[in-house]
Amino acid sequence: MANTKPGTVAKGAKAPKSTAAAKAAAAAAKAAAEGPGFAPMPKSLTPELVARLLSRAVPASGTVTTYAPYNGLPLADIPQVSAEEIDTVFARARAAQAAWAAMSVKDRAKVFLKYHDLVKDNRDTIMDLVQIENGKTRRDAFREVMDIMNTARYYARVAPDLLGPQGRTGVTPVLTAVKEIHIPKGVVSVISPWNFPFILSVCDTIPALIAGNAVVQKPDNQAALCALYGLDLALQAGLPEGLWQIALGKSSQIGTPLLDNADYLMFTGSTKTGRYLAAEAGKRLIASSMELGGKNPMLVLDDADIERTVEGSLRSCYGGAGQVCVSIERLYVQDKIYDEFVGALTERVRNLALGATYEFGMEMGSLTSQEQLEVISSHVEDAVSKGATVLAGAKARPDLGPLFYEPTLLEGVTDDMTLCRNETFGPVVSVYRFKTVDEGVALANDTEYGLAASVWGGTDVDDIAARIHAGIVTINEDYIAAWGSVDAPMGGLGDSGMGSRHGTYGLLKYTSSQTIARQRVLTLQPPGPMTHEQFETGIMMSLDLLKKVRWR
Structure with missing residues (x-):
């Protein structure tokens, strides 16, 4: 994503194509100049904290400035590593990994049980940093704390058994003794995005480290402070120096050496980038796991509890301002309750508490970048110009902050509109009517993506959920029911990725299996x-x- 100040256009960049985005940028700049009282920085963001976190990053000569979505103020000058420096980073990682892999799994796991407690004890600072870098609400920031505590505890508890020697059946009973052992891959490259700045900086790194690997990670610059705080807590928990290194920089400059030096690649991001990285990893014969884009559907059946489903829709669609890979962008409602449900949902969307605060009151926060504001504005403008009806929202709110956009609900979206099949990645949802369950399932599956889906109803919902082409499907709850269940795999089908995180696979993918057979007598x-x-x-x-x- 662009590291430009919200509400401005980077030097040499094209002006926003969207009329609404351009007007919002101008209004935000005017408001900032007049001092409208946008949300200030929280007290936890002290110069001392920022300096300590930046000291945890791989040293570099260049920097880029990041800005807070809530108010457009500068956050930090983030060091930018050059391609030439990456070889040294990996050499240090390999040196640290040899001693780490020689430790017992139980000893490695103990570090992350301590990490669990440090996350709990420092949750207020973590939530502050998440909000500062991303712009989401306090309640959404809390989900990031909860998720990492879950992940640390789970893998610390299951790793000793999963990674221990496993007895296997020999070719001849009794005479052939066989065991399978798991060997760390070596050094894992983790490339993580900005939309879950703490979760996605840490959740894939934990199992990679417990499996005995070193990690070289490139988070998005906009998530740098959260990632560095995650590393800072790990070092406090006893993780050896050099084992987890955070190299900050532009993907265009350091992406290739990150891949060329890696023994395994974990990537979360766009489908376009994922295709390229998967092809390049294949050339090097290294394995990879990728969570990519989505255009996720939600089915609301005739027998759904309308009030509960409306409230669940708000979380599913507008949590994190819709900048969530597993959030809902297509909402299908069965004919019998369509009018009542859509009427109730429209009223709630229009009255969502929208704003910037470090308390728990708000229901939706800010977008994260000017780029996202422009994409969302252009998608909505295109749909409306081609006949879509605005039920709620559909406008920027520069009076609240430079990157606020109202939660939006559209009706009458058709295939000729950009947002119909393309991922918007924002608080924009299209609602559609369907008659039969078969029709609803067919509509939900009419996409090249297959990341997440949701079904709301009473009887026989499990059978319907199983018919939807998606890696995770939740019933009568938002995506957190599946995402937060870390004992179960989470990954996409189709253009939404390959492999998965969480569960047994989420740990074992960072290892190579070795079979050892002993023949007796x-x-x-x-x-x-x-x-x-x-x-x-x-x-x-x-x-x-x-x-x-x-x-x-």
Whole structure:
């Protein structure tokens, strides 16, 4: 994303194409000059804290300034690593990884049980940093604290068993002893985005480290302080120096060396970038896991509890100002309750508490960048110009802050409109009517994406959920029901990615399996004077017997 001050256009960049975005930028600049009283920085963001966090980053000569979405004020001068410096970063990581991998899994896990407690004890600062860098509400920032505590506890508890030697069935019962062990990949590159600045900076790093790897991470510059605070807490918890390094910089400059030096790649971002990285990883024969874009559907059935579903829709659609890969952008409502439901939802959307505060009162916060404001404004303007009806929102709110945009609900969206099939990644939702369950499922599946979905209703909902082409499907709750269940995998289908985070796979993907077999007493050749023909007959009898006794 662009590291330009909200409400301004970077030097050499094109002016915003969207009329609404341009007007909002001008109004925000005027308001800032007049001092409208936008949300100030929280007291936790002291110069001492910023200096300590920046000292945790890989040293670099260049810097770029980041800005707070709430008020447009500068946050920090973020060091920018050059491509030439990445080789040194990986050399340091490999040196640290050898000693870390030699430790027992239990000892590695103890670090993250301490980490769990440090996150809990420092949750107010974490939430402040999330809001400062992202612009989301306090309640959404709290979800980031909760998620990382869940993740740290879960992998610290399950890793010793999952990573321990696993007994396997040998080719000959009793005579062949086989075990499977898990070897760390080595150094994992983690490339993480800005929309969950704490979660996505930490949640993939925890299992990679517990598995015995080192991590070199490139978070988005706009998430730098959250990522560095995550690293700072890990070092306080006892993680050795050099094992987790944060290299900040532009993907266009350091993306290639991050991939070329890696033994495994974990990427969260756009489908376009994911395709490129997957192809490049394939050329190097290294594995990768990717969570990419989505255009996520929600089905509301005739027997859904309208009040509960309306409230759930608000969280599903407008949490994080819609800048959430698993949030809902397509809302399908069955015909019988369509008018009542859409009427109730429209009223709630129009009255959502929108604003900037470091308390828990607000229901939706700010966008994160000028770029997102321009994309969202242009998508809505395009839809309205082609006949879509605005039920709620559809305008920027520079009076609240430079990057505020009202939660928006549209009706009558058609295929010729940009936002119909393309991910908007903002607080914009299209509502549609459907008659039968089969029609609703078909509409939900009419996309190249397959990241997340939601079904709301009473009877037989599980069967309907299983028919939807998505990596996670929640029933009668927003995405947190699936995302927060860290024992279960979370990943996308189709253009939404490959592999998954969380669950068993979320840990084991950072390892390579090795099989160790020991043959006892007899070899696997004909013994003594036995001929090969006799040996064949004996083996066939043994294999038939193993089948009859249901030996696996």
